Amino acid sequence: MFALGVDPGLSRCGYGAVVRERSGLRAVAAGVIRTPPDQPVGERLAALLAELRSLLAELGPDVVAVERVLFQANARTAMAVGQASGVALVAAAERGCPVAQYSPNEVKQAVVGYGSASKPQVQRMVQALLGLDERPRQPDTADALALAVCHLSGAPLRAAVAAKTGVAP
Amino acid sequence: MFALGVDPGLSRCGYGAVVRERSGLRAVAAGVIRTPPDQPVGERLAALLAELRSLLAELGPDVVAVERVLFQANARTAMAVGQASGVALVAAAERGCPVAQYSPNEVKQAVVGYGSASKPQVQRMVQALLGLDERPRQPDTADALALAVCHLSGAPLRAAVAAKTGVAP
Numbered sequence: 330m331f332a333l334g335v336d337p338g339l340s341r342c343g344y345g346a347v348v349r350e351r352s353g354l355r356a357v358a359a360g361v362i363r364t365p366p367d368q369p370v371g372e373r374l375a376a377l378l379a380e381l382r383s384l385l386a387e388l389g390p391d392v393v394a395v396e397r398v399l400f401q402a403n404a405r406t407a408m409a410v411g412q413a414s415g416v417a418l419v420a421a422a423e424r425g426c427p428v429a430q431y432s433p434n435e436v437k438q439a440v441v442g443y444g445s446a447s448k449p450q451v452q453r454m455v456q457a458l459l460g461l462d463e464r465p466r467q468p469d470t471a472d473a474l475a476l477a478v479c480h481l482s483g484a485p486l487r488a489a490v491a492a493k494t495g496v497a498p
Numbered sequence: 499m500f501a502l503g504v505d506p507g508l509s510r511c512g513y514g515a516v517v518r519e520r521s522g523l524r525a526v527a528a529g530v531i532r533t534p535p536d537q538p539v540g541e542r543l544a545a546l547l548a549e550l551r552s553l554l555a556e557l558g559p560d561v562v563a564v565e566r567v568l569f570q571a572n573a574r575t576a577m578a579v580g581q582a583s584g585v586a587l588v589a590a591a592e593r594g595c596p597v598a599q600y601s602p603n604e605v606k607q608a609v610v611g612y613g614s615a616s617k618p619q620v621q622r623m624v625q626a627l628l629g630l631d632e633r634p635r636q637p638d639t640a641d642a643l644a645l646a647v648c649h650l651s652g653a654p655l656r657a658a659v660a661a662k663t664g665v666a667p
Contacts, residue, residue, distance in 0.1 A: 371597045398577055415580065415582065415583075415585050418540035428539075428540045430539075
């Protein structure tokens with residue numbers, strides 16, 4: 330099972346690809362897609378869509394785990410994040426790739442063990458779980474990897490339930 | 499000058515195309531794009547993108563006027579509207595079509611004359627300004643036509659300013 334985590338954003342969109350092997354979880358790719366702030370929003374979103382398409386074509390994940398946007402932040406940021414998340418969902422849907430959405434709290438709960446974990450805690454746990462030589466410094470990258478880990482850590486249970494019940498995970 | 503107004507939404511996305519001629523404003527097309535609520539969000543957004551692409555290819559507007567989303571409504575609706583607006587901006591950008599964004603208040607101000615106008619007032623003014631035989635019943639359609647009217651009514655002034663100052667309208 331191979332999951333691509335996406336932490337949507339217009340200025341910075343984090344991504345992190347994680348594969349689950351018999352020996353455990355392994356990070357395959359991680360980074361940040363940036364779009365130039367001086368361009369019109371539409372062009373930036375179109376550029377983000379093109380980048381995400383390339384990434385999906387290159388990596389071919391089984392599932393895309395996207396952060397569920399919550400509108401508690403300021404309205405301007407939330408707007409851009411909502412638009413970017415829409416673009417991420419479109420990129421996945423165009424490839425027929427299933428999407429799972431997780432709130433920041435669900436991700437922290439799955440990765441660190443409690444929902445109000447700090448950014449550094451998430452970064453350290455991502456490093457430990459993926460056996461990385463160093464902590465993923467950029468929060469967007471760490472969050473994206475954490476999304477993939479969150480999905481993969483829950484996936485076996487969901488698959489088992491699906492096999493029993495006939496309901497897709 | 500030919501403007502396509504888009505009132506973004508996931509369940510219902512209104513559109514209205516208006517052309518400015520010497521004799522005044524004329525509605526060319528209007529309607530609502532719907533996506534099935536039982537499908538995953540990504541597929542619905544991808545379907546919306548495909549529909550908007552067809553619409554832009556068919557109509558070939560000079561500009562797309564999109565409602566600027568404000569996050570004062572409930573979080574779930576705002577999220578879907580933000581994602582749908584992102585898709586609309588992408589569809590326009592992919593064609594190299596300029597986008598103008600207006601808040602609901604700016605639209606009401608331009609069309610009715612004051613920012614806190616009611617939906618029926620907007621519908622009546624859209625009917626009057628476009629010389630329609632009947633009121634556009636669906637609020638999404640009326641709002642989309644109003645967005646196009648809002649852009650076209652301000653466009654000559656902006657173009658004149660641009661010609662004087664060298665700044666694009």
